[in-house]
Amino acid sequence: MSTAIVSEITGFSTHDGPGIRTTVFLKGCPLRCAWCSNPETWIKERMLFFHEKRCTGCGRCADACLHGAIKPPGAEARVDRARCKLCFECVSACLPRALAVSGEEWTIDDLFRRIERDKPFYGQNGGLTLSGGEPLSSPGFARELFERCKRAGISTVLDTTGYAPEETVEAILPFTDLVLLDLKHMDDAQHRRWTGVGNELILANAERIMATVPTRVSFPFVPEANGSDENVEATARFAAEKGVEWVDINPLHALGAAKYQGLGMASPFEDLRIPTSDEVAHVRDLMTKHGLQTTIGRMM
Structure with missing residues (x-):
């Protein structure tokens, strides 16, 4: 279909x-x-979107990432786009919805x-x-x-x-x-x-x-x-x-x-x-x- x-x-x-x-x-x-x-x-393709103002710095996204693409709170760029494989495990782990999938x-x-x-x-x-x-x-x-x-x-x-x-x-x-x-x-x-x-x-x-x-x-x-x-x-x-x-x-x-x-x-x-x-x-x-x-x- x-x-x-x-x-x-x-x-x-x-x-x-x-x-x-x-x-x-x-x-x-x-x-x-x-x-x-x-x-x-x-x-x-779907993309990873980061709403910086929603981020509470809990670190759950970094723990969930299988590829080391999420940097700790305070880093200038929280998502290492070169390492991200778009598995979106971080999105599932993000309770305040600071990380989201763009595209469905x-x-x-x-x-x-x-x-x-x-x-x-x-x-x-x-x-x-x-x-x-x-x-x-x-x-x-x-x-x-x-x-x-x-x-x-x-x-x-x-x-x-x-x-x-x-x-x-x-x-x-x-x-x-x-x-x-x-x-x-x-x-x-x-x-x-x-x-x-x-x-x-x-x-x-x-x-x-x-x-x-x-x-x-x-x-x-x-x-x-x-x-x-x-x-x-x-x-x-x-x-x-x-x-x-x-x-x-x-x-x-x-x-x-x-x-x-x-x-x-x-x-x-x-x-x-x-x-x-x-x-x-x-x-x-x-x-x-x-x-x-x-x-x-x-x-x-």
């Missing part, structure tokens, strides 16, 4: 598509955006039942939003889940970077009601610099998606990376020419900094600047100049 590793399931979401939605975050993403606030979704394996059947449980709250517009990570990194799972939802009369929204093979995109679109599509940078070299991949495939898929399914563009506004007037206007022109009506402007925030710490990773946010309200307003003006309607922070 098809399975996938799920990072998080958020019920009663009101900002990941129309109406009340259940948002499922799948693990796995081929991009490495410099501003990513969800590093726990990069790889499909779900079957299609179990996840669909979880989504269907919320169906009475969806009304006419609500339903499932599949996000990530990049949900199309689990193509068969994503398509089958959407197909089941459509058969059950549940609305489907795909939140995607657009970085996936053409055949993967074409296979899921017939079962998709709305796409929330990230457009991070219109210049290929700059896109590669800031995300680790070029944008040629993304833009080709964007045209395919916009011609097939109602689409809202998500623009992650990071002043140093993509905030030039030239890039903002190029993004707006591309969207408007393809018939897109709405752009969700998502200004950079540093809410994901604690996730990097919990995963033993260096936070990127010290090198990036949170945009001012005036800068956000300016981006919004440039977008609306091209006939686009906008929201700040994807509030629908």
Whole structure:
């Protein structure tokens, strides 16, 4: 049976598509955006997360670890990631839940039942939003889940970077009601610099998606990376020419900094600047100049 590793399931979401939605975050993403606030979704495997503020220093985790990967209280880095084998014995031993597993394996059947449980709250517009990570990194799972939802009369929204093979995109679109599509940078070299991949495939898929399914563009506004007037206007022109009506402007925030710490990773946010309200307003003006309607922070 098809399975996938799920990072998080958020019920009663009101900002990941129309109406009340259940948002499922799948693990796995081929991009490495410099501003990513969800590093726990990069790889499909489960990960060990350390909530430092919950730790009481009892030492039970160190006693339980079979590989000597847990350092004593007071050590600068409590988890030796190089020695950790992800057996998660430390998680079972941690009573205050300072150590936790990031990611849970779900079957299609179990996840669909979880989504269907919320169906009475969806009304006419609500339903499932599949996000990530990049949900199309689990193509068969994503398509089958959407197909089941459509058969059950549940609305489907795909939140995607657009970085996936053409055949993967074409296979899921017939079962998709709305796409929330990230457009991070219109210049290929700059896109590669800031995300680790070029944008040629993304833009080709964007045209395919916009011609097939109602689409809202998500623009992650990071002043140093993509905030030039030239890039903002190029993004707006591309969207408007393809018939897109709405752009969700998502200004950079540093809410994901604690996730990097919990995963033993260096936070990127010290090198990036949170945009001012005036800068956000300016981006919004440039977008609306091209006939686009906008929201700040994807509030629908």
